Structures are given as C-alpha cells and as structure tokens.
Amino acid sequence: MDQTLNGPALRALDDAFHAMLDKSRIEPTAPLEVRCDRLARLRRVISDNEARLTQAISADFGNRSATETLFAEILFVLNEIKHATKHLKRWMAPQRVVTALQFLPAKNRLIPQPLGVVGVIAPWNYPLQLTLAPAIGAIAAGNRVMVKPSELTPHFAALLKELIAAKFAADELIVTGIEEEVAKAFAGLPFDHLVFTGSTRVGRLVAEAAGRNLTPVTLELGGKSPAIVDRTADIDEAAERIAYGKLLNAGQTCIAPDYALVPEDSLQGFAEKVRGHMRRMFGTEPANNDYTSIISDRHYARLEGLMSDAAAKGAKILQAAKADDPNWKAARKFPPTLVIGAGPDMTIMQEEIFGPLLPVLPYRDRSEPIAYVNAHDRPLALYWFGRDRAARDEVLARTISGGVTVNDCLFHFTQINQPMGGVGPSGSGAYHGEWGFRTFSKLKPVFYRSALNRLADLYPPYGARIARLEKLMRFMS
Structure with a gap:
C-alpha cells in the first residue's frame, strides 16, 4: 500500500482491514445466533433511521424522491434482511450429496463456511441498497464486511459510518472514508471476496487490482439494456x-x-x-x-x-x-x-x-x-x-x-x-437471497468414509484384488 498519499488515512484503512482479517482467522465460523444478531442490528440501523437516511440521500442528489428511496432502497433492504434471517438456518445446514455406489455406505456432504473478510465498493445511484444488499449476503454467510461508499454521496456515507459504528464492532462491519486515496487502495486489499458495483470501465480497474491478490470478485456493472x-x-x-x-x-x-x-x-x-x-x-x-x-x-x-x-x-x-x-x-x-x-x-x-x-x-x-x-x-x-x-x-x-x-x-x-x-462486460457473479449466501460462502466438500467400505483394496501390493475391483467399477460406471 502506498503510504505517501495521506498516510494516516491509508494506515487507518490498512489497520482496520488487518484487524478484521486477524479476527476472521481466529474465529473462522460464526454460529447462527451471531449471524442473526448482526442482521437484527443492521435492520435496526435502517428502521430506526429511515428519515435521516432519506434526507441524507436527497441532500447528495440535490433532490431524491422520498418515495423512490423508500421503495427502491429502504424496503428493499429490510426485505433482504427479513428473508435472510428467515431462511438462514436452512442455508447453513450441511447439504446431502449423492455418493457413488462403489463407495457406499460412505457419505458426502457440502458444508457452507464463511470466506473471511468481504469488501464492498458501493456506487452512488442507490447508495443504501447497493451498499447493504451485498453486505447482507456476506453477513448471512458469516463473514466480516468492510464497505467503501461512493465519494458522490458524502452525506449518506458520513451518516452510514456513524450509524454502523454505533451498532457494530470494527471487526464485524465497518464503513470506510470516501477519500480518493482510500478508494484507490481499497480494491488492492487482499479481501477474501470483493464486490464492486459501477461502470464497466472502473470495473476493469477493480478486477485488475483484485487480481494481484487472486481475490475473487463479483462485478455488478451496466451497459446498454x-x-x-x-x-x-x-x-x-x-x-x-x-x-x-x-x-x-x-x-x-x-x-x-x-x-x-x-x-x-x-x-x-x-x-x-x-x-x-x-x-x-x-x-x-x-x-x-x-x-x-x-x-x-x-x-x-x-x-x-x-x-x-x-x-x-x-x-x-x-x-x-x-x-x-x-x-x-x-x-x-x-x-x-x-x-x-x-x-x-x-x-x-x-x-x-x-x-x-x-x-x-x-x-x-x-x-x-x-x-x-x-x-x-x-x-x-x-x-x-x-x-x-x-x-x-x-x-x-x-x-x-x-x-x-x-x-x-x-x-x-x-x-x-x-x-x-451480469454477463461479460455487464458483470460477473451474482447475489440476492440464497444466491448471495452461496457467493460469500465456501461450500466445502467432505467425504465420510465408512468402516465397512473396502477402499483398502486399492492399496498396493496390486494384484488380483485390483482386477476384481476394476471389473466392478467398470460395471458401475
């Protein structure tokens, strides 16, 4: 990270990220009640401050229709939180996966696990919705989240930063500053996943910066629909x-x-x-x-x-x-x-x-x-x-x-x-509801071997047992 550009702001960003990263490695999973509590606190941030959030967004636009903010942002995000909370227990449960006949009575499972730290680079056009909708999926998946709002919505960004800081520990969910040097450095942090919503041109730059850390990205771009x-x-x-x-x-x-x-x-x-x-x-x-x-x-x-x-x-x-x-x-x-x-x-x-x-x-x-x-x-x-x-x-x-x-x-x-x-120049990856949970989770495949299974027949020395096993596997394939 370049410390020559407004060193204190960049050091604060770097320190906040690594504190979050360290905590995610010490506590790599989050139980259901912790995730539901975080979602509940996020819901209160919105529901208790609807008027303030609406006014801040309107101040950034010059005039933003209060009705459009209500339906396209506030109610949209509250519905996302309600949906995630309602279905989270099922989403978190290990998923049964069919086991091939030759390995029975063993079993396969897919176990959803948090990725760690998710970064969200938000746009200005729907600042509340497009900041918090991906964050909801990431929180539901058990991740810690760092959000960078748009520099074009300073009133909203300052208010959201204040409200989040009052309800969340800095290693759970944090809103960064919107300074230009912070924006440039944000995409270069080694997140476990990065979400960017914005133009195709900037999306290419974000993907390039994330690629240097092999950070997977979800890009919500645009184009001519x-x-x-x-x-x-x-x-x-x-x-x-x-x-x-x-x-x-x-x-x-x-x-x-x-x-x-x-x-x-x-x-x-x-x-x-x-x-x-x-x-x-x-x-x-x-x-x-x-x-x-x-x-x-x-x-x-x-x-x-x-x-x-x-x-x-x-x-x-x-x-x-x-x-x-x-x-x-x-x-x-x-x-x-x-x-x-x-x-x-x-x-x-x-x-x-x-x-x-x-x-x-x-x-x-x-x-x-x-x-x-x-x-x-x-x-x-x-x-x-x-x-x-x-x-x-x-x-x-x-x-x-x-x-x-x-x-x-x-x-x-x-x-x-x-x-x-999106697809191609209009984006990659997806979220919303369970799709967001999946995007921000690692579905870890686990094979549980049974004591009754004859996998030891594969071990050397090879001989007649291998020939019999080969015939069996060919028959089953």
Missing part, C-alpha cells in the same frame, strides 16, 4: 412501463432500459405515448419532488453532451417538458427526453446513458432486434414486450443478458429468489 417492443405488444402499455423504467431515479439505474427497439410503423406513435406517460408521471415542472435530480454537474453536462451530439448528427429530440426553463438546470433536473433516429455514429448509442434520455430505434423484421442486441456487448438487462409466446421465446433463446423482465421493466431485480448479476 434494450427494450424490445414486439408487433403483438400493447403499444400504450409498453410505453407506460418503459417510461417508468427509464425515469425511476431519473434514469440513474444500471438496469434501466437504455434504448427501445420498436416496429417502424409504430415508432412515432410509441414515442408520443412514452412522452405522454412521462408527463403524467412526473409532470412538466422541475419543482416536482417526485422527479429525482442528476447526481452532479459533471453528470448533467455529460447528458447535455449526449443530447447535443445526437441532435447535431440528425436525430429528432422529443422532450416531455419545456427544457428552456433555467430552473431545470438550477435544480440539476434533466427533462425527460426521447431521441428519435439515433444512429451508431452518435455517442448516445456508444455508451451507457445513465439518465432520462431514451433513444427509440425502428426495425422492420423480428430478426433485427435479436441481431442488433447480439452485435453489441451482452447487456445487464433485457426487456421484451408482446403477446406472441413463440417470438418471446426466440428472443430469450437467442440473446444472452444478465436478466430479463417480460412485459415490464426492472422487476426481475426485485425477485429475491432469483440471482442478480
């Missing part, structure tokens, strides 16, 4: 659901529909319906508190650049509000925007948008959306709208993505019994 509207879809219904999926958190969602592929003869009507639903849901005034602000001036300027580049290259811009009102920018709120006729030469089609801009692309033949998706990086999410089961199943079979919601957006992520994860 398509929404495919089939000819059999209810256009108005699809428009409403895509509008909601795009504008939740003002589009600052890793699984938001990034662009829509729509039948050519329905494109204009679809765009108008999307705009109408955007207006109905979030109004046309920047003062609407249901509509979330963009996280920073830099991100706002990036979105302006995407829109300007598309317009300059011939795309039609369709906005749901009068964007010339200076109060939009003053509140750091970006007017909901559709981009009609976006082409591959436009920056908006080359990088993840992560904001309330929705390119709408036409297609003529059903095979075109499949070919388009497969010609690009595998997305974190895919959305399909329609009533034709054969067409739906063809898209599901011929495209690969992190997850899919059919006839809606986002909701595959909320299914606690399903894993959440």
Whole structure:
C-alpha cells in the first residue's frame, strides 16, 4: 500500500482491514445466533433511521424522491434482511450429496463456511441498497464486511459510518472514508471476496487490482439494456412501463432500459405515448419532488453532451417538458427526453446513458432486434414486450443478458429468489437471497468414509484384488 498519499488515512484503512482479517482467522465460523444478531442490528440501523437516511440521500442528489428511496432502497433492504434471517438456518445446514455406489455406505456432504473478510465498493445511484444488499449476503454467510461508499454521496456515507459504528464492532462491519486515496487502495486489499458495483470501465480497474491478490470478485456493472417492443405488444402499455423504467431515479439505474427497439410503423406513435406517460408521471415542472435530480454537474453536462451530439448528427429530440426553463438546470433536473433516429455514429448509442434520455430505434423484421442486441456487448438487462409466446421465446433463446423482465421493466431485480448479476462486460457473479449466501460462502466438500467400505483394496501390493475391483467399477460406471 502506498503510504505517501495521506498516510494516516491509508494506515487507518490498512489497520482496520488487518484487524478484521486477524479476527476472521481466529474465529473462522460464526454460529447462527451471531449471524442473526448482526442482521437484527443492521435492520435496526435502517428502521430506526429511515428519515435521516432519506434526507441524507436527497441532500447528495440535490433532490431524491422520498418515495423512490423508500421503495427502491429502504424496503428493499429490510426485505433482504427479513428473508435472510428467515431462511438462514436452512442455508447453513450441511447439504446431502449423492455418493457413488462403489463407495457406499460412505457419505458426502457440502458444508457452507464463511470466506473471511468481504469488501464492498458501493456506487452512488442507490447508495443504501447497493451498499447493504451485498453486505447482507456476506453477513448471512458469516463473514466480516468492510464497505467503501461512493465519494458522490458524502452525506449518506458520513451518516452510514456513524450509524454502523454505533451498532457494530470494527471487526464485524465497518464503513470506510470516501477519500480518493482510500478508494484507490481499497480494491488492492487482499479481501477474501470483493464486490464492486459501477461502470464497466472502473470495473476493469477493480478486477485488475483484485487480481494481484487472486481475490475473487463479483462485478455488478451496466451497459446498454434494450427494450424490445414486439408487433403483438400493447403499444400504450409498453410505453407506460418503459417510461417508468427509464425515469425511476431519473434514469440513474444500471438496469434501466437504455434504448427501445420498436416496429417502424409504430415508432412515432410509441414515442408520443412514452412522452405522454412521462408527463403524467412526473409532470412538466422541475419543482416536482417526485422527479429525482442528476447526481452532479459533471453528470448533467455529460447528458447535455449526449443530447447535443445526437441532435447535431440528425436525430429528432422529443422532450416531455419545456427544457428552456433555467430552473431545470438550477435544480440539476434533466427533462425527460426521447431521441428519435439515433444512429451508431452518435455517442448516445456508444455508451451507457445513465439518465432520462431514451433513444427509440425502428426495425422492420423480428430478426433485427435479436441481431442488433447480439452485435453489441451482452447487456445487464433485457426487456421484451408482446403477446406472441413463440417470438418471446426466440428472443430469450437467442440473446444472452444478465436478466430479463417480460412485459415490464426492472422487476426481475426485485425477485429475491432469483440471482442478480451480469454477463461479460455487464458483470460477473451474482447475489440476492440464497444466491448471495452461496457467493460469500465456501461450500466445502467432505467425504465420510465408512468402516465397512473396502477402499483398502486399492492399496498396493496390486494384484488380483485390483482386477476384481476394476471389473466392478467398470460395471458401475
């Protein structure tokens, strides 16, 4: 670790990590009651401080819809804790594994054990959910957890650090600082597992840093998640659901529909319906508190650049509000925007948008959306709208993505019994519910030999016994 950059902060990080690591080696397992107690304390951290957490997150955004924070973050995390607590005893139990006939009456078992110390590098867009959801899985698996919040959410990070420190020992669960040098050093610590949620570009750097320690990583990245509207879809219904999926958190969602592929003869009507639903849901005034602000001036300027580049290259811009009102920018709120006729030469089609801009692309033949998706990086999410089961199943079979919601957006992520994860450039590994428990556990295979088993027949000196055993094993294979 480089001690020349703000030495005290880095030494504090290093000391905290090694104290946690040492404790995990002295006490490598955590009984059920200890894990449940940690989960209960984490639940109280959230439930006792809902208002403070909501206010802190809103302060970081400029304005964050309190309703979105409640449903997408607070209730989501509380449900994860409740689910893990309810099922933890079963998850922790040794799993029976079939024993091959020739080894009977021996038995096989898989025994879940904690990995040790899990690191979580959290993003800014859902700071509570994406900080604590992986931590819940890690705690349920019996691990000790170190969390590094995003530097873009300083109010939330400071509050979470305070609240966690009041309920947890530093060798159980700790929240680090958000200084730049701490962020750079964090991924280089020799964790037993590391979780990163963020951009593909930064994910590569995190994976490279973790790889130097052979630290396994779970990467929750992003990309351009398509929404495919089939000819059999209810256009108005699809428009409403895509509008909601795009504008939740003002589009600052890793699984938001990034662009829509729509039948050519329905494109204009679809765009108008999307705009109408955007207006109905979030109004046309920047003062609407249901509509979330963009996280920073830099991100706002990036979105302006995407829109300007598309317009300059011939795309039609369709906005749901009068964007010339200076109060939009003053509140750091970006007017909901559709981009009609976006082409591959436009920056908006080359990088993840992560904001309330929705390119709408036409297609003529059903095979075109499949070919388009497969010609690009595998997305974190895919959305399909329609009533034709054969067409739906063809898209599901011929495209690969992190997850899919059919006839809606986002909701595959909320299914606690399903894993959440990406594929290729959109991520690797998965968590949520039991999947998180498995990710942060070592499933140790154990073979229990029986006193009645004749494995000693394999020992030398070799001779007739081996020949008989070979015939038996060939017969059984």
